[in-house]
Amino acid sequence: MGTDLMFKALADPTRRKILHILNDGEKSAGQIxxxxSISAPSMSHHFNILKQADLxxxxxxGQQIYYALNTTVFQDLVTVVLDLLGAHISEREKSE
Amino acid sequence: MGTDLMFKALADPTRRKILHILNDGEKSAGQIxxxxSISAPSMSHHFNILKQADLxxxxxxGQQIYYALNTTVFQDLVTVVLDLLGAHISEREKSE
DNA sequence: CATATAATTAGATAATTAGCTAAATACCGT
DNA sequence: ACGGTATTTAGCTAATTATCTAATTATATG
Structure with a gap:
């Protein structure tokens, strides 16, 4: 579960904004x-980091590359955060 | 809610380990x-970043400085992550 | 008050990284 | 096959950052 790559990816505000934009569905690299106001290659760099982190x-x-959130990994992220907190979630709570 | 400082603080594995250690109660800088196998000044630097992030x-x-988790900020963190995910939590769900 | 201990601040350095421009790749339409 | 558009890869640079040693601050104790 590449925790380190995940947190490093989230450490940059541009990348968090990209994730935010992807909230309402997949978008092409250009649309994002x-x-x-950042060059296309720099954006591509950010996409790559988010991809490696599996986010x-x-x-x-065709000519476009469409990016979308990997929502299952966000669930994992919440789990990691709760674990840092030491929260002990019961099976009942997890499933509802 | 210093989101940026928070994620930047979490981006380092040493700092995440510090948080983990603080799970079972407050500890002095020395105990942590x-x-x-990192020098005391480097550790101090990490404490400072975690403190600025309010984590x-x-x-x-006396001679010791005791550090402890700020658990309320972890709740905020979970909120931010869920927001990145686009989860729409109802008022009822939030309060239980 | 002098010394020891706990932790920090100051200042330097090496490694990482976000940004750029230029060049390459992939696909489309004519 | 050629020209155009979308995106990435390569290579560079400036800024950030994790680490170190040396010096400083704060507290405790004989």
């Missing part, structure tokens, strides 16, 4: 990049 | 440092 996945459709 | 707080007792 539009919302930043997003990529799918090519 | 024992469990690492821990410090209390002096």
């Amino acid at each position: 990049a539009e919302q930043f 997003i996945y990529a799918r090519r459709d | 440092a024992e469990q690492f 821990i707080y410090a209390r002096r007792d």
Whole structure:
């Protein structure tokens, strides 16, 4: 569960904003990049880090590459955070 | 809610281990440092970053400085993560 | 008050990283 | 096959950061 890559990926505000944008569905690299004043290669760099951290996945459709949140990994992240907290979640609580 | 400082603080594995150690109650700087092969000043640096991120707080007792988790900020962290996920938590769910 | 202990602050250095431009790759339409 | 668009890869640089040693601050005790 690459915890280190995950937290390092989340440490950058640009990358957190990318994740936020992906909240309402997948978007192409270009559509995402539009919302930043950062060069395309720099954006690509961020996509790559998010991908390595398994926070997003990529799918090519024609000329575009579409990115989407990997929501299952966010569940893992919540688990890690709760573990840092030492929260002991009962089975009942986990499933509801 | 210093989100950026919080994630940056969590990006380092040494700091995450410190938080883990603090799970079972407050400990002095020295007691924590024992469990690492890192110089005391470096440890102090990490404590400072965790403190600025509001993830821990410090209390002096004689010669020792005792650190403890600031658990309320972890709750905020979970909220931020869930928000990145786009989870829409109802008021009822929040309060239980 | 002098010394010892706990921890910090100051200052330096090596490694990491976010950003850039230029070049390459992949796909589309004519 | 060629020209155009979308995106990535390569290579560089400036800024950040984790670590160190040396010096400082704060407290306790004989």
